Amino acid sequence: MIKHNLIRIVLFLCIPFSVLAQENNSLLSLEQIYASGEFSSEYQRPISWIEDGDAFVSIETSEGGDDQLIKYESKSYKSSTYLSAKKLKVNDENLIIEDFSLSPDGSKVMIFTNSSRVWRSNTKGDFWVYDFDTNTLKQLGKDFPASSLMFAKFSEDNEFVAYVQDFNIYKENFKTGEITQLTQDGTGDIINGTFDWVYEEEFGMRDGFTWSPDASKIAFWQLDASEIGTFYMMNNTDSVYSKPIPVQYPKAGFNPSLAKLGLIDAQSSKISWIPIPGDPVQHYLPAMQWVNEDLLLIQQMNRKQNELNIFTYQPSSFRLNKVYTETEETWVDLRYPDISSNQWGSNDQLIVDENKSFLRMTENDGWRHIYKINLKTGEKTLLTPGNYDVAAYYQIDGKNLYVVASPENATQRYLYSVPLNGNGKLTKITPQQFEGVNTYDVSPNGEYALHTFTNVNTPRTVSLVNLPRHKAIKNLVANEKLKEKLNSFDLPETSFFKVTTEEGVKMDGRMTKPLNFDASKKYPVLFHVYGEPWGVVATDQWIGLYEIFMAQKGFVVISMDNRGTPSLKGSNWRKGIYQKVGVINTKDQAQAAKKVLKTYGFLDKNRVNVWGWSGGGSMTQNLLFRYPEIYHTGVAVAGVANQLFYDNIYQERYMGLPEEDKEKFIEGSPATYAKNLEGNLLLIHGTGDDNVHYQNMEYLVNELIRNNKQFDMMAYPNRSHSIHEGKNTSLHLYTLITNYFLKHNRLK
Numbered sequence: 001m002i003k004h005n006l007i008r009i010v011l012f013l014c015i016p017f018s019v020l021a022q023e024n025n026s027l028l029s030l031e032q033i034y035a036s037g038e039f040s041s042e043y044q045r046p047i048s049w050i051e052d053g054d055a056f057v058s059i060e061t062s063e064g065g066d067d068q069l070i071k072y073e074s075k076s077y078k079s080s081t082y083l084s085a086k087k088l089k090v091n092d093e094n095l096i097i098e099d100f101s102l103s104p105d106g107s108k109v110m111i112f113t114n115s116s117r118v119w120r121s122n123t124k125g126d127f128w129v130y131d132f133d134t135n136t137l138k139q140l141g142k143d144f145p146a147s148s149l150m151f152a153k154f155s156e157d158n159e160f161v162a163y164v165q166d167f168n169i170y171k172e173n174f175k176t177g178e179i180t181q182l183t184q185d186g187t188g189d190i191i192n193g194t195f196d197w198v199y200e201e202e203f204g205m206r207d208g209f210t211w212s213p214d215a216s217k218i219a220f221w222q223l224d225a226s227e228i229g230t231f232y233m234m235n236n237t238d239s240v241y242s243k244p245i246p247v248q249y250p251k252a253g254f255n256p257s258l259a260k261l262g263l264i265d266a267q268s269s270k271i272s273w274i275p276i277p278g279d280p281v282q283h284y285l286p287a288m289q290w291v292n293e294d295l296l297l298i299q300q301m302n303r304k305q306n307e308l309n310i311f312t313y314q315p316s317s318f319r320l321n322k323v324y325t326e327t328e329e330t331w332v333d334l335r336y337p338d339i340s341s342n343q344w345g346s347n348d349q350l351i352v353d354e355n356k357s358f359l360r361m362t363e364n365d366g367w368r369h370i371y372k373i374n375l376k377t378g379e380k381t382l383l384t385p386g387n388y389d390v391a392a393y394y395q396i397d398g399k400n401l402y403v404v405a406s407p408e409n410a411t412q413r414y415l416y417s418v419p420l421n422g423n424g425k426l427t428k429i430t431p432q433q434f435e436g437v438n439t440y441d442v443s444p445n446g447e448y449a450l451h452t453f454t455n456v457n458t459p460r461t462v463s464l465v466n467l468p469r470h471k472a473i474k475n476l477v478a479n480e481k482l483k484e485k486l487n488s489f490d491l492p493e494t495s496f497f498k499v500t501t502e503e504g505v506k507m508d509g510r511m512t513k514p515l516n517f518d519a520s521k522k523y524p525v526l527f528h529v530y531g532e533p534w535g536v537v538a539t540d541q542w543i544g545l546y547e548i549f550m551a552q553k554g555f556v557v558i559s560m561d562n563r564g565t566p567s568l569k570g571s572n573w574r575k576g577i578y579q580k581v582g583v584i585n586t587k588d589q590a591q592a593a594k595k596v597l598k599t600y601g602f603l604d605k606n607r608v609n610v611w612g613w614s615g616g617g618s619m620t621q622n623l624l625f626r627y628p629e630i631y632h633t634g635v636a637v638a639g640v641a642n643q644l645f646y647d648n649i650y651q652e653r654y655m656g657l658p659e660e661d662k663e664k665f666i667e668g669s670p671a672t673y674a675k676n677l678e679g680n681l682l683l684i685h686g687t688g689d690d691n692v693h694y695q696n697m698e699y700l701v702n703e704l705i706r707n708n709k710q711f712d713m714m715a716y717p718n719r720s721h722s723i724h725e726g727k728n729t730s731l732h733l734y735t736l737i738t739n740y741f742l743k744h745n746r747l748k
Contacts, residue, residue, distance in 0.1 A: 026490040028549045030738060034731040039485050042477045044450065044462045048102060053443025057082050059097045066094035069109065074448040077464060077474040083109055083130055088137065095128060103154040107132050108174075110140075110154065110161070116147045119200050119690070123207075127152040127163065129174065140172055141165060141179065150194055151207040155215040160266070162211065162218060164193040169209055169220060171266065182218065182264050183271070189226035196225045196257050198250055201691065202649035203286045203334065203347060214293035217263050217315060221285065224258035231695075233688050237717045247690050252644050252651035252665065253658035259285045261298065263315055274313055275320055276300060284649070286334055287347035291355050291375065299347065301332065305653045308332045310349075310360075312375060323378045326362055330578035331653045336361060336368065337534045337566050339541065340404040340413035340439050341392035352396060352420060359383075359401070361390060363571040370403065372420065385424040389568040396420065397446030402429070402467070404438070410561075410568040411496060411508050411540045413437045417468055429468050436540040442467070450476070455540045456494040456510070459483065490515050492551035494543055499560065499599070501591035508567065509560040509596070510538040512551045517602075524607035524745040526555040527593060527631075529623070531585040532615035533577060533654055536561045546734065553738070554747050556603060558596065562588030579661065581654050582622055582643065582668025589619065590627040597630075607745045611635040611737065614692060614721065621670035621681075621700070628678035633744040635737050637684045638692050638721055641671040641700035645693060674703035680744045681711040684733070686719030712740070 032038055045059040053074060060070045066085035072078065088095040088111065099112040108131050115125035125147050127140040141149050144165050152163035155171075162171045167186030172179045183192040193209040200206050209220035225248050233245040250256050258281045261274040276285065276298070287299040296313040310324040326332055334347045349358035357372045368389040372381040384390055388407035395402065400417040405426070414430040415438055430438050436455025443449060449467055454460045462477035494512040501507065514523055528547070530537050537559040547557050561567050564577025564585045577584050597603050610631050612620045617639025624634045640646050643665040644658060651665070652658075658665055666672055681704075685697040697713065704711050714736060716723050724730055742748060 026488075027552050028489060028545060030549065030731060030734050033545045033549065034734055035728065039482060041459060041482055042479050043460075044452075044477050046099060047441070047450065048100065049443045050102060050106065053445040053448055056443070057100075057102070059100065067097040069097070069100065072464075074443065074464070074473070075466070087130060087135070088128075090128070090137070090139075098122070098125065101153065103158050104156050105158050107158060108154065110152060112152075114147050118150075118194075118206075119197055121200075121206065123150050123194075124148055125150075127161075129161070131174075138174075141170070143179075151209070153211065155211050155266070156213050157215040160215070162209065164209070167191050167194070169193040169218065169264070171218075180269060182269050183220075183222075189224065191221075191223040191225060191257075193220050195221065196223055196228065196248055197690070198256065198647045198649050199223070199284075199286075201647065202653075203284070205286065205347070210288070210290060211266075212290055212293050216266055216293070218266060219288055219290070219296060220262050220264065221288070222260050222262055227255060227281075228257055229254060231690075231693060233690065233694065235688070235718055245688065245690075249690070249693075250648045252646055252648050252655070253662075254648055255281050256284065256303070256648055257281075259283065261285060261288055272315075274298070275318075276311070277320075278302075287349070289348040289351075291351055291358075295375075297349060297351075297358060297375075299334070299349075301334075303652070304657060305331045305649070308334075310358075310373075323375060324360065324373050326360070326364065328364070328575070330575040333363075336392070338391040338404075338413075339437055339536060339539055350393070350396070352401075359393065361393065363389075363574075366571050368568075368571070370401065370418075372422070381422040383418055383420065383422055383424065384426070386426065387570075389570065391568060394440055394442040394449075395444060395446050397467070400446075400468070402440070402442055402446065404440070406568055409540075411510070411538060413439070415440055415470075427468075429470050431470055448473075454542045456543050459486075459542045490552070492548060493517070496538070496540070499592045499595050501588060501595060503587075503591065505563060505588055505591070507560050507562060507588065507592050508538045509558060509592070510543075512543055512547050512557040514551050514554050514556065519602050521602060522604040522607075523554060523556045523602055524609060524741075524747070525597070525603045526550055526557050526741065527589070527608070527610040528557060528559045528616070529589060529610055529612040529619045530614075530616040531562050531565060531589060531612075531619040532581060533564055533566060533574065534615065536565050536567055537616075550738070550741075553742065555609070555741070555745075556600075560589065560592050560596075562592070564588075577654065579655055579664045580668065582618065582670065586619060586622040586626055590623060590630055593623075593627075593630055607632065609633045609741055609745065611637070611741075612639075613637040614639065617684075617692075618670055622673070624679055624681055625670055625673035625676045628676055631679060633680040633741065635682045635684065635740055637737075638686065638689060638723065639670065639683075639696065640692050641696040641703075642669045644669070645696055645699070671700050671703045674700060674709065675707040677704065677707075677709040677711065680740075682737070682740045683711065683713040684716070684723070684736070685714075686716045686721065686723045688718040688725075689721045691721040 047056045047058045049056045057069050057071050062068045062085040068085040069083040071080050071082040095113050101110045111128045115122035130137050150164040160171045169182045186192045195205045228248040228250050230246045231249040235243040263272050282303045284301045289297050294316050298311045300309045306328050308326040312321045357374050361370050369384045391404040393403045404413050406412045417427045434453050439452040441450040451463045451465045459479045463475050464473045492512050497509045538561045562585045597605050610620050617636040620634045620636040623631050687694045719725050
């Protein structure tokens with residue numbers, strides 16, 4: 001639900017789309033925000049660091065409008081053509097470069113194109129390889145159906161390419177074209193080299209195999225999803241008869257897929273299984289990586305996700321050795337969700353000290369800190385002592401680790417360095433002028449980075465900088481045209497505040513006021529909420545056009561982060577929500593809203609509105625049902641109405657197992673309190689939502705009907721969790737939301 005959708009909300013609402021003029025040319029309108037595309041934002045296309053970071057390759061568009069690859073020297077930003085568009089021509093048409101990778105020796109470039117969607121991401125497609133030695137372009141797996149290969153990658157000796165096709169792993173001799181099928185049992189129930197829906201959604205895991213450094217073996221995941229229940233979505237619009245769309249989806253309280261790890265001998269194709277202890281159904285295997293050609297690092301979590309074990313495995317001796325165990329009374333996080341992290345989907349540990357140690361970010365001591373763990377002895381060295389949280393960490397320069405933190409202000413993020421020897425001195429690297437949220441893509445040698453910056457008044461900018469001096473080499477994305485257009489409109493002011501609830505909980509808040517604000521007047525307030533463990537909203541990032549638009553319409557727009565959100569406020573703040581999702585977060589929001597309404601006299605207590613998406617949709621429902629004396633109008637998009645309907649990895653991580661305490665799930669579910677609705681409620685959901693199923697809305701609708709509660713609802717046929725598919729869908733959706741708030745607040 002909840003994580004990717006929050007990322008989607010931030011992008012959807014915060015990436016600039018366009019601006020429009022209504023009767024007043026200085027105001028925005030929904031048509032140009034969501035339909036015209038006139039004010040699109042610049043963005044940085046994917047890059048690949050080469051030469052240990054002294055250079056990088058980027059996808060760019062040629063003068064003829066075709067994709068090509070350009071090489072840049074990191075030190076000087078001097079450019080040269082790496083692979084021209086004319087060399088990527090097939091049947092008189094140029095390949096569209098959706099992604100690319102380089103062979104280990106740099107002699108070949110692999111192009112990913114013609115992709116198709118698997119769950120959330122386009123991970124199936126065609127792969128073409130350009131060979132610099134022979135100046136030829138060749139398609140991999142050309143006899144397989146179009147757009148059906150996944151995760152193609154070169155062997156370390158540059159002789160073979162391996163990929164997944166139809167749940168099996170294959171290798172292809174690049175020179176001869178000979179294809180060898182390495183696994184034989186892939187069916188859809190048996191999944192080799194990739195993952196099921198819930199592993200991708202909750203662990204970010206898609207690519208499920210990796211070559212050994214000496215190219216002698218392939219380590220891979222195999223999942224057995226044969227016992228996973230099938231959830232059916234219904235397509236009622238594309239034919240006379242309805243069509244069921246099946247999704248293997250393990251709900252809370254139901255077993256996950258059986259998971260095990262195998263090694264394929266690249267010469268003989270013989271498979272051996274790694275002897276991971278325990279019940280293979282009652283655990284998760286969220287990471288496996290090569291340390292060297294004869295050592296793997298493997299991570300295992302129990303079903304409740306409150307214990308993490310890390311093993312080393314030596315294929316030559318078949319020796320499995322547990323080197324690290326981490327337990328929590330609540331849950332153990334793998335990669336921490338944070339606004340500054342661009343590492344979602346990579347659960348690997350960073351290997352340091354010439355392959356002798358790895359880094360683990362944990363919060364066993366009450367704060368989120370980084371420890372260095374010796375691979376042989378398991379000895380732990382604390383690298384970031386102090387009463388502050390680490391938000392993310394990046395590549396090292398050999399002696400220092402780069403970390404993101406913000407000890408003084410949880411709404412912002414900055415880059416620091418800290419020594420790997422454990423003396424703990426934290427040195428700020430981000431210059432003072434970048435006050436806001438800073439994100440980095442650091443080169444392998446730690447000497448350069450792509451620096452992304454934003455704050456509430458500034459759309460995202462991207463620069464190439466050197467480290468640790470943080471001197472700008474080149475501004476890559478400035479969004480100057482967008483800024484100029486924005487400056488031609490009347491823009492509201494945004495400020496930050498803190499609020500302390502009656503229980504003493506101190507929360508961060510962000511407030512955007514209407515144009516021509518007059519503190520002596522009364523304004524309707526619109527609370528934008530999320531409130532679950534996978535995202536924050538009251539952050540120093542660009543507020544986006546929809547928040548500006550609603551402020552221009554006369555609303556005071558407020559976002560606040562409650563306990564349970566991943567704010568940099570210590571472990572107790574984040575994990576106090578355990579087994580209380582829907583209870584403690586809702587109470588914090590309601591008490592904070594009550595205090596804010598009392599503190600700021602310009603807020604109209606009789607026109608209090610709330611809205612959110614996914615986890616924010618659940619929050620909106622809970623607030624209207626539990627606190628009808630505070631909230632009068634709400635729009636809940638794609639919310640979980642019954643926690644037992646959501647997937648097992650997410651819901652059990654934060655709530656425990658239903659068979660142990662089912663009442664906790666019922667207590668936190670909005671549907672339990674539907675009988676208390678007094679205000680105006682608009683429910684919105686896509687019928688093709690494979691994440692938070694449309695079942696949630698129908699279940700809640702039944703509860704509201706049973707209690708004779710009047711409400712409004714809108715179903716978007718075949719739309720997914722993001723409700724964006726189809727012409728004018730976004731415009732229609734935001735027009736619907738806006739008009740609902742305008743109607744019930746007596747605004748135009």
